[in-house]
Amino acid sequence: MAFNRTTKGKPKAPRSKIIVLGGSVSAIALVFLLSSLVFTTGSPKSHVKFEGHNNNKYLYWGTRIDCPGKHCGSCEGLGHQESSLRCALEEAIYLRRTFVMPSRMCINPIHNKKGILHRSTNATSEDQWEASSCAMDSLYDPELMSETVPVIFDNSKEWYRVLSISMKLGARGIAHVDRVSRIELKENNRYSDLLLINRTASPLSWFMECKDRNNRSAIMLPYSFLPSMAAKKLRDAAEKIKALLGDYDAIHVRRGDKIKTRKDRFGVARTLHPHLDRDTRPEFILCKIAKWVAPGRTLFIASNERTPGFFSPLSVRYRLAYSSNYSYMLDPVIENNYELFMIERLIMMGAKTFIRTFKEDETDLSLCDDPKKNTKKWQIPVYTADETC
């Protein structure tokens, strides 16, 4: 309800009755109320993107995206957590339920340079969670998201109300499920009629719940969904920078984390992306992007390379810009590296020509032709050129 813009102007949904009645109603009255809710959610709303948008049932996956019960230090970066969140949101769309989002997101300390970690020995694990996480609504705009898939946070009044109702109803209000397929959750009215489904997602990663789903086509959210759902302050900052950049192209250059090597038993350095270190060096970038980016263009560079001036050689042909050029605008706005990366992504999405590090799909332009997903084959890095420029 809280974020459901599309309810504006419509007759009050039965859900609002719950607000009025709160916890003071007897369980019997609630059963009555809920059964009426259940039967009113099915009406088709053709102008809404996903049918059943205005629903009154909830899907909960836990308090944290990934690494439940573990420390944020074991969490993956923003991209991985987004894959996982997208997986959960898709299930909510499929089940036509409001998704109960964690109100905070883990920030893996290795993905954060803004130093929000204050690990004192006295800190309780809850303090550390506070220190190494950020409020979800500092990253995403829940209202904007709710236009596609209704969401509430797990610290909202609405959630506490749902919890208290479902506890009163017991097995008639809530199901705790583990490894039950989403088809089962949808088709079997043992689940489909319940106010709340509490899914215990894979402890490794929420994303595992989507791994062997064979029919994604009907329910998939595009990869760009969460990036474009950025919180308003982040979207505003990106808009300002885009306006200053004017007409620009962009490259995303992933080095740091991805160019790591490890030695094999003969002491030879090996990597999962044998051409990456080469292909992300300025002289190779110049060669590779010449056919896509005309001389004199403004080129926005987003990278995790920390060597100062690393990309300067590109300035022989382009007007270079980085988010650091706008730190006077960004520093007052951003609190951590995830926010910075979200702004950079929006800027990259606004480029006339955008070149990724790796291809995500066939039509992408990329600096490197190594497959992005490789977890097994460790190869010797290649530094010689394949072609001359």
Ligand SMILES: *[C@@H]1O[C@H](CO)[C@@H](O)[C@H](O)[C@H]1NC(C)=O
């Ligand atoms: C931990 O608490 C003790 C007693 O309150 C204090 O003396 C000490 O300085 C604290 N240590 C840190 C690292 O905050």
Ligand SMILES: *[C@@H]1O[C@H](CO)[C@@H](O)[C@H](O)[C@H]1NC(C)=O
């Ligand atoms: C969800 O289920 C898990 C596992 O059964 C349980 O530990 C957790 O307390 C439940 N959460 C809610 C909100 O019911």
Ligand SMILES: *[C@@H]1O[C@H](CO)[C@@H](O)[C@H](O)[C@H]1NC(C)=O
């Ligand atoms: C995929 O899902 C859609 C909608 O849920 C359904 O109509 C279609 O038959 C499914 N296709 C396969 C191959 O299962």
Ligand SMILES: *[C@@H]1O[C@H](CO)[C@@H](O)[C@H](O)[C@H]1NC(C)=O
């Ligand atoms: C951005 O800063 C770099 C120096 O770090 C400078 O060379 C470049 O001209 C600046 N770009 C813009 C668009 O101001």
